[in-house]
Amino acid sequence: MHINTLDPGASPLDYYGFELRRYREAAGLTQRELGKIVNYxxxxxxxxxxxxxxPTLEFSQRVDAALDTGGLLTRLLDLVLRSQLPAWFRQVGELEAxxxxxxxxxSLMIHGLLQTEEYARTVLGTLDQSNLDDRTAVRVGRQRIFAKEEPPVFWVILSEAALYLEIGGRRTMRNQLARLLTYENNPRVNIQILPFSAGTHAGLQGxxxxxxxxxxxxxxYTESYGSGHPTANPETVKDCSLRYDHLQATALSLRDSAELIRRVMEERYGEQRDADGDSVAQVFVQR
Known part of the structure; x- marks a missing residue:
């Protein structure tokens, strides 16, 4: 699309581009000159x-500072990223926000809101390598809800199988489990593991x-291949809420869950150490 025909009402991404161009031209800068200022x-x-x-978060922040936009592009970024989710999944981004x-x-994988970029990229690229950089950025961008002034409280129960399903290789899994441990002392992100020993449980339907x-x-919200199923039906909500209560009662405590994650990370995927001899988990948690 030629720049002169860009319609700011066509999509959040078009609006972002329109505003970027408007602020750049108001500053009297060419694309190349602005690029030199922000190192792109x-x-x-x-x-x-x-x-x-x-656009990325880093790009948006640099351009906001260079063009004195008052943070406009950074604020627009969340809307832009949600608009790039697959159409059937777009409502999830809105619900999360x-x-x-x-x-x-x-029941099988690490939740998207907790995935590392490396893990997400592997999952998304399993059968489709097209636009993988952008699709990965969009998935990881959903995690920006935790940076809000009032982030949601997130309770997640992961099947123990998610710790053992080796997605992306040993290093990817080691880093992914280390990421989970960064939330160990965060009261707004609570991770519990449903152990194999639970046997029959309330989440067997998926x-x-x-x-x-x-x-x-x-x-x-539930989903199947290529389609999502949100519902506010009171009976469905009541049923799933009861199922979740039973899953929480069956799952390991927050402390025991963290210990299991740490043990699997060390025993199954090895423990990477930094130059000071500290484990990856220790480095992540202290940040």
Missing amino acids: TGSLIGQIETARKL RAVEICSFE SFNVYRFENDPPVV
């Missing part, structure tokens, strides 16, 4: 201005999420 190429500036490339509490059960809001009724 003029070509990249042009691609973002014409909605052909997704509005929720005050999220309760999730994952993964699900329950979203709760300040003033709206709760929503239950």
Whole structure:
């Protein structure tokens, strides 16, 4: 699309590009000149201005500072990233952004809100390598809800299988489990493991999420291949809430869950150490 025909109302990404161009031109800068200031190429500036490339958080922050936008582009970024989610999954991004509490059960994998970039990239690229950089950035970008002034309280129960399903190799899994341990002392992100020893449990029908809001009724979300199923049906919400209560009662405590994650990380995937001899888990947790 030619830059002169860019329609700011076409999408959040188009609006972002339109505003970037407007602020740049108001500052009397060419794409190349702005690129030099923010340490990006003029070509990249042009691609973002014409909605052909997704901006990143770092890019947005640098340009906001250079053009004195008052943080406009950084604020727009969340909307841009949510708009790039697959159409059937887009409502999840909106639910996550509005929720005050999220309760999730994952039967096989690490939840998307907790995935490292490396882990997410492997999952997304399993059968489709197209636009993988952008798709990975969009998935990881969902985690920005935890940086809000009032982030949601996130309760997640992971099947022990998620710790053993080796996605991306040993190093990727080691780093992923270390990421989980960074939340060990965070009261707003609570991770419990449902152990293999639980046997028959209330989540055998599959993964699900329950979203709760300040003033709206709760929503239950489930999905199948290529489609999502949100519902605010009171009976469904009641049933899934009861299932979640039983799963929490069956799962390990927060402390025991962290110990299991740490043990699997060390015993199954080895323990990487830094130059000072500290374990990866220790380095992550102290940040």
